[in-house]
Amino acid sequence: MSRSWRLALFILGASGIAILFFLALRTVPSSNGLGDRYAQQINSRTFPERNITDAVTAVNFDYRGFDTVGEEFILFVSVLGSLLLLRMAEERKEKLLIDAAEPWRDVGPSDATRLWILSMIAPKVVFGMYIITHGQLTPGGGFQGGIVLASAALILYLGENFAVFRNVLSRALIEALEAAGAGGFLLIGMLSWFWGRPFLTDILPLGKAHELTSGGTIALISMATGLEVSAGFILLLYAFLQENLLPSGEK
């Protein structure tokens, strides 16, 4: 189908959607009343039932923990898929041959950039761990903190080159950590089976409010998720960077 036909068909469909939208807006209820009772129940119960002050983390890892298991495994499988797709053996040999014919000079970052970047790695790691562990008290949790940790690994690559990145974060270790994170979530959920309760029930002692140990399994699940998300993103970096290796080896 040629481009103009495709566009014409699209504009037809889009105007249909727009017209239906404006007709529907007359009778849609105000958003203030949608789902109000469920939200009020959760908001009033997170503190007394779980000693958690961040309702969103409680919903994510406790009240709707089963959905989070699914989402985490979507992440796991997508990372797996990207790694598989970007693993090309014969193309690399071809590229090495062609690159060896013409020397490729890798101009690394300047000293000022390196100083600034390398001094930011430690604060980023600490900040990432802070967000992961304080997920149940303030906005944060496994997902956000995991990506902050992964960004610390990323700026290690930006400040140095790929060889240093590969030596510091060996791929086998990161893969093991990701598996530990994903499996850890499931294992913590299965802990409750030993007490005769359903999957992912919060059975550990709830701790005091406003402390890191509040919420029982929520803290543990948050840490497992943070591990998995950060390891997953570092593996994605590996997948995309795999090919940019110099022919004569590491620098």
Added chain:
Amino acid sequence: MLLIQLTILALVAISGTIVVLARDVASQPTVVSLFGLILALMFLVFQAPDVSLSQIVVGAVGLPLMILLTLAKLRRDAQILERKAQKEKSE
């Protein structure tokens, strides 16, 4: 407050349009990063700090990085294919 919310919604719509209308791939990382930041601001204005945290790190760091790496890889691949075609032509 309502004015701020309406403004940020308009900004979201405008930057979304810019992401689609900017056809040149070399400008995509910047534009997507900007869109991500404005979305994160919108989440903040509508009282969703967790979501805003997520969106900032993903949309301003993770996504543009992957786009840049993809573009670098595409360019490398194009160079390789070109050199292979030249080699075949000279044989």
Added chain:
Amino acid sequence: MQLPASHAVLDFSGYAVAVWLFLIGLYGIVSSRHLVHLCLSLTVVQASTYVLLVIIGYRPGLPAPVFTDGVQPGSPAVDPIVQALMLTDIVVEATVVALLLAITVRIHHSAGTADPKEVDMMRG
């Protein structure tokens, strides 16, 4: 509870922005000339769902559902369930876009071009 008219304005503009983003993202996908641009238009379509969910969960005048720093536990707050949905969704969709970009790299490698029209995948 009688709502002020300003909330109706906010509702309408929120839904309008969501539909606008959806349609413009679809337009980007349909008329794109580079596969990377196609993946990023998909990001815009994803953003339309986030805008819709945020508008659904918002209650005017109430604080965020984090009960520290002066917000007493049990007091009314914004809907936390919708935020939980969005939160995991953002991270996971970024990974899915990474998968799509990986597919783009493969297509470019085997077809030599990144233009969706030129890619002739059904070659026998």
